[in-house]
Amino acid sequence: MPVRVLIVDDDELSREVLTLLAERAGYEVEAVESGDAALVHVQRARPLPEVVLTDMQMPGTAGDELARRLRGLCGAGTLLLAMSGSEVEDGVGREFDGFLLKPFTMETLAGAISGGSARGEGGLSGTSGVVLDEGVYAKLMGSMRRSQLDELYALCLRDAETRVGRMRRAASDGEDAAYRKEAHAIKGGCGMVGALELQRLATSMEERGLCDDDVATLDEFMVACERLRRILVARESN
Structure with a gap:
């Protein structure tokens, strides 16, 4: 069973x-x-x-x-x-x-x-500059129909962009805890689908909290979202 x-x-x-x-x-x-x-x-x-x-x-x-x-x-x-x-x-x-x-x-x-060690990889070691984890993408592609995979990544990007909107409001209101909370959620969700660049940026935002250049960092994150979206569109055409 x-x-x-x-x-x-x-x-x-x-x-x-x-x-x-x-x-x-x-x-x-x-x-x-x-x-x-x-x-x-x-x-x-x-x-x-x-x-x-x-x-x-x-x-x-x-x-x-x-x-x-x-x-x-x-x-x-x-x-x-x-x-x-x-x-x-x-x-x-x-x-x-x-x-x-x-x-x-x-x-x-x-x-x-089964009683063994339970840690996980964290997903960021040695991945500087990598936008999408090809291994994670391949495993997900083998686990579902292409339409489901496309919707999954669309959900990832919608969720991340919605949370960035909340982070902008939190930054405007000086709410550091709310800012970090949204970054933490982005980090977890993006990590699960192998969106490594977004995970790295979200990790940095969570660790740093509100700072003088938070607007520029959020703008950088939105650019990274578009970069991932272009990569996924290219995958669809293959």
């Missing part, structure tokens, strides 16, 4: 990519958009999920509090795995059975489920 996995992520793009890849890898997958929705789900689910894979940074119930509540509902028979686009601080995530750094492969997930 396939392993039953519940994916919990408030980012629509990450949730959709993880669901597609996990189903392709043979898992039986359900997905919800928040920790609170996950708690409702496991209260009703029979049988219970064997694995809960949840993002660490979400509105509402999240992090170790979510893990404690899930453990109370699911018992020791459910493996609780945390994931995030950033490394967590010391002591954070101790209620989970493992941690995966986005983006990660299904092989990394399988290793975590």
Whole structure:
């Protein structure tokens, strides 16, 4: 029987990519958009999920509090795995059975489920100047129809551009936390689809927060979105 996995992520793009890849890898997958929705789900689910894979940074119930509540509902028979686009601080995530750094492969997930080391690659090492991770693109292309792949990347770009609009408003209002939050979400979603240049820029924006040249950085990000869009259009014509 396939392993039953519940994916919990408030980012629509990450949730959709993880669901597609996990189903392709043979898992039986359900997905919800928040920790609170996950708690409702496991209260009703029979049988219970064997694995809960949840993002660490979400509105509402999240992090170790979510893990404690899930453990109370699911018992020791459910493996609780945390994931995030950033490394967590010391002591954070101790209620989970493992941690995966986005983006990660299904092989990394399988290793975590079987009791091995759960880390992930992070996706940025040695990729300076790379716009699109060809390996990730090829895996996604092998996991879905071309129309689905095109829509997935269109969703990625729409989501990123919408969040950049919010970042401009946050910059105008001097809201550093909101600015960093949107950058973090972009970083995670773009990483999952191999949009490495956008992931790099979002990582830099999250780490730096508001600064004197944030408008120029956001303009640079929009140029990078167009660069990725041109590459994807070229792929469609091949």
